[in-house]
Amino acid sequence: MSPSSTKFGPSMAKEFYNENTVVFLTGATGFVGKTVLEKLLRSFPQITKVYLLMRISGTKTLQDRVENDVFASRIFDTLKATFSSPQEFHDTIVKKIVPVQGDITIDRLGLSDDDLKMIQEDARIVINSAASVSFDDPLGNALEMNTKGPFRTFDVAQGIKHLSAFIHISTCYVNAPMFEQRIDETIYPHPLGEPEAIYDMLTKMTYDEVRNYERKVVLKTYPNTYTFSKSLTEHLIHNRYKAMGLPLVIVRPSIVTAAVQEPVPGWVEGSAAANKAVLSCALGHVQEWIGDETVKTDLIPVDIVAKTILLSATTADRSRPSPPIYHVGTSCLNPMTWGLFGIYVSGFWRAQEKPRKRTSDDIRFDMFPAQEFKQRFDARFGEQIRTLAQNKDGKKLKIRISKAMAVPLTFKTFSCNQWFFDITKTLAMDDAAPKELKSGLRRGLDWHRYMEDYNAGVQDFILREKVDRTIPIDYSAQLPPPVSQTSGPKPEVVARL
DSSP states (O other): OOOOSTTTOGGGHHHHHHHOOEEEEEOTTSHHHHHHHHHHHHHOTTOOEEEEEEOOOTTOOHHHHIIIIITTSGGGHHHHTTSSSHHHHHHHTGGGEEEEEOOTTSGGGGOOHHHHHHHHHHOSEEEEOOOOOOTTOOHHHHHIIIIIHHHHHHHHHTTOTTOOEEEEEOOGGGGTTSTTOEEOSSOOOOTTSOHHHHHHHHHHSOHHHHHHHIIIIIHHHSSSHHHHHHHHHHHHHHHHHHHHTOOEEEEEEOEEESOSSSSSTTOOOTTSHHHHHHHHHHTTOOOOOOOOTTSEEOEEEHHHHHHHHHHHGGGOOTTSSSOOEEEEOSTTTSOEEHHHHHHHHHHHHHHSOOOTTOSOOOOBOOOOOHHHHHHHHIIIIIHHHHHHHTOGGGHHHHHHHHHHHHHHHHHHHHHHOOOEEOOHHHHHHHHTOOTTTOOOTTTOOOHHHHHHHHHHHIIIIISOOOOOTTSOOOOOSOOOOOOOOSSSSOOOOOOBO
16 A cells, blocks of 8 residues: 555645655646646755656657747746756756656556556656646547546556555636535535436447537536536546545646746746636737626636645545545635726736737727627727738737637636635645745735736736836726616626727
8 A cells, every 4th residue: 555645744745745756747738737847846856756748749759848848938947047057957957857758638648568667666646737728628528638537647546656645636616507605625516417427428428419418418507618527527536536545635726827926926828718818908809708897706826726736745645535625716815806807907008018919909898798799899800800811921810819709708607707715724734834835825915916917927928028017007097887787697798999
């Protein structure tokens, strides 16, 4: 039987990572996975080896992916700066990375016999960050990545000889159907029925039958296939937990956004869904996704998420009756409203000089019904899109503008509704954390400072524009009042052209 981590706990996180120095990480090229990797390498130099599961295609090698898709990221600049030369960084840090070719959509993760044996002999901690975060994936694709993928990883982990912790990264929105409720760090009954029966049924359906179930059942209850697939996975984990015999922990982040502190305030990459929304604001594209300015949102900085993931490993214990679950969010502590979010985004970008690459600097938010929004979008951008369609060099810009049209519909549910994710267990764990992993979640976020850093991060890390923090920003202008409505559903939109 593999060792338990209960002799450690959050207060002994450094000792935990002194003993468990080999990590197997999936999803390291993603926003959260990359942040976890950077934090692990920067704060725990005792880590000796990190296996990264990576896909390769075309002429790219595994080493190409490590250098170009991982360490080329500017998130590692802070760590690189602690070394006297690139060679020293390579010899000290990069050499700890062991990329293995694989894919979570393939049985045994597509690992070769040699790689599988190496990981199962060597690894002590598994962090499963690989997932598809696309909200518009067909249900079959979402299940393949977000439900079958984790269980393929569990199968590999069951053969690891000295496994101390398996961290499964989920999402707070597995309970998305529970609008306006306080949601505890637990598993609730599945709204669509018995999870094993649902999963068994879906695996036996044809492609057309799955798509029909997606339209007629899933999307009538869940906002998208992402939240449904993540929810189904958690329920299956709950059912199979004892049989699997793994020291599992589930971490549920809310909407993951730019770093609040580490490695630098505002660090962000454009791959996370929430950042796409902010990027669209920064580009001046019309937005429908802030549906009601009084609705509370739940934004959580990615560095807080990374610290919670690493800290949660110290609480893994296969003898528990069920895996511990940790929410990472702000809705129950010091939430921000979408209206305030809009003020900060609008104020920042109105103050910036408009570079040639940015489509528009008109960042204003109004409420419009869905059909009117589409009409206004076409009036503002339709001719430009049609012109770009005839211009070979304008294809990328056309795609960017078209994606802005899709963002509002994608985020409609999250901007018109609110949830309150309890973080009692997470706060208790964080209270006991050493300074390397203390997130400051209980202290709460200074939203004014954070949003300035976030916007500057979008400008710097995503748009690649020079950031001038001396520019005065006027946040005094208030958002226009929402559309008056005495009856009927909430308006589904927002944004002024």
